[in-house]
Amino acid sequence: MNKKESIAIVGAGIVGATTAFYLSSEGYDVTIYDEGTGQATSAAAGIICPWLSQRRNKKWYQLAAAGAAFYPTLLHDLNEDAADSDIYRQVGTLVFKKSPELLTKLEKIALKRRELAPEIGELAILSPAEIKTKLPLIETNQSALFASGGARVDGSLLTRKLLDTAILNGAEYLNEKAQLISSNNGTYSISTTKETQPFSAVILAVGAWLPEILEPLGFSVDIRPQKGQLVYLEVAKETKDWPVVMPDGEKDIIPFPNGRIVVGATHENDEGYDLTLTEEKLTAMLNEASNFAPSLAKAKIKEARVGTRAFTSDFAPFFGEVPQSPKLYVASGLGSSGLTSGPIIARMLTQLIMDKPTDLPISDYPVARYIKKIARNS
Numbered sequence: 151m152n153k154k155e156s157i158a159i160v161g162a163g164i165v166g167a168t169t170a171f172y173l174s175s176e177g178y179d180v181t182i183y184d185e186g187t188g189q190a191t192s193a194a195a196g197i198i199c200p201w202l203s204q205r206r207n208k209k210w211y212q213l214a215a216a217g218a219a220f221y222p223t224l225l226h227d228l229n230e231d232a233a234d235s236d237i238y239r240q241v242g243t244l245v246f247k248k249s250p251e252l253l254t255k256l257e258k259i260a261l262k263r264r265e266l267a268p269e270i271g272e273l274a275i276l277s278p279a280e281i282k283t284k285l286p287l288i289e290t291n292q293s294a295l296f297a298s299g300g301a302r303v304d305g306s307l308l309t310r311k312l313l314d315t316a317i318l319n320g321a322e323y324l325n326e327k328a329q330l331i332s333s334n335n336g337t338y339s340i341s342t343t344k345e346t347q348p349f350s351a352v353i354l355a356v357g358a359w360l361p362e363i364l365e366p367l368g369f370s371v372d373i374r375p376q377k378g379q380l381v382y383l384e385v386a387k388e389t390k391d392w393p394v395v396m397p398d399g400e401k402d403i404i405p406f407p408n409g410r411i412v413v414g415a416t417h418e419n420d421e422g423y424d425l426t427l428t429e430e431k432l433t434a435m436l437n438e439a440s441n442f443a444p445s446l447a448k449a450k451i452k453e454a455r456v457g458t459r460a461f462t463s464d465f466a467p468f469f470g471e472v473p474q475s476p477k478l479y480v481a482s483g484l485g486s487s488g489l490t491s492g493p494i495i496a497r498m499l500t501q502l503i504m505d506k507p508t509d510l511p512i513s514d515y516p517v518a519r520y521i522k523k524i525a526r527n528s
């Protein structure tokens with residue numbers, strides 16, 4: 151696409167903000183619309199560790215592993231020191247399993263995966279005493295697998311930096327709800343309460359709200375929302391170097407700098423787009439986390455957050471151009487791992503716009519499987 155042409159990006163979560171950053175860095179004329187409500191990115195726990203997942207979808211794994219590997223490049227492109235940034239840091243991940251046999255099995259899988267994904271870093275099964283040295287809050291008699299390449303990312307800080315840089319590059323940011331309008335000549339406009347503006351290309355990075363924006367144009371969209379809540383605690387310790395803890399079947403514990411600890415998250419499939427924080431769920435999460443870190447029961451609760459994840463019916467993400475709709479691009483269905491895969495998806499959207507080869511084959515993440523034209527009523 152010609153760099154003088156204008157591009158609208160709807161949604162400024164991890165996908166929209168990263169795409170805005172890269173396209174504006176390339177000199178494109180970018181306008182970002184973001185309404186903000188329910189955003190998954192700013193509510194995310196922040197775990198980047200796809201290699202120890204036992205999910206069997208190869209294409210998902212390829213994308214998530216490429217996403218994790220891409221983070222240091224993203225930080226570098228943002229002029230952040232990946233080795234010492236409050237936004238992202240490879241602090242390592244501790245993964246627990248129900249039995250020593252399962253832990254050994256996981257270590258084998260991880261060693262095999264490391265052959266193609268060196269980012270996973272050092273792998274070791276740590277004893278309870280070794281775990282306590284790394285993370286003094288943890289009280290356990292179980293061992294855990296430690297992967298030094300595991301990271302935590304602060305979704306809010308990252309999108310803030312991406313958007314600020316995009317704006318410095320000349321992008322326009324509008325805190326508005328956008329409506330997509332298609333015209334008879336196949337072009338698109340974005341309409342807000344204030345104005346309607348035509349664009350040469352539109353990128354819909356609206357996460358779980360893709361049905362809401364596309365269905366009025368006669369598309370059916372296979373996306374459903376999943377509610378996620380989490381709690382932010384504060385402890386009087388320096389937590390900057392503490393690893394992420396992933397207990398088996400219980401809530402994760404994600405330490406951030408300055409004593410901030412996130413516990414979460416819920417996966418609620420029957421709540422639609424509801425954004426109510428529920429005390430019962432938050433208390434249950436804190437109780438689970440206290441099983442591993444008893445002192446968290448007494449930690450100060452700073453805040454709780456809630457966001458909406460986007461899932462397809464087969465749990466796979468998709469991105470690219472909408473069939474029969476030239477210059478209309480989408481990315482959605484990132485589910486529980488979108489903070490991991492979002493930046494690499496954004497880079498591939500940028501590559502598509504620039505007619506460059508993509509990092510991964512986009513046919514592995516086909517939009518046509520999830521978005522179908524059913525009627526034309528606009």
Ligand SMILES: Cc1cc2nc3c(=O)[nH]c(=O)nc-3n(C[C@H](O)[C@H](O)[C@H](O)COP(=O)(O)OP(=O)(O)OC[C@H]3O[C@@H](n4cnc5c(N)ncnc54)[C@H](O)[C@@H]3O)c2cc1C
Nearest residue numbers: 161163165185186190191195196197328357378488489490
């Ligand atoms: C509680 C929770 C914990 C999570 N933990 C992790 C984790 O540890 N690791 C991980 O990798 N992933 C995690 N995820 C998943 C990850 O956060 C998401 O997959 C990812 O952030 C999705 O990014 P997105 O840009 O597609 O959508 P979003 O971040 O949801 O952004 C979409 C944006 O579009 C805006 N929007 C929608 N419609 C319109 C419109 N019409 N006009 C204007 N703006 C609009 C929304 O308001 C929103 O700001 C978690 C998610 C949740 C909710």
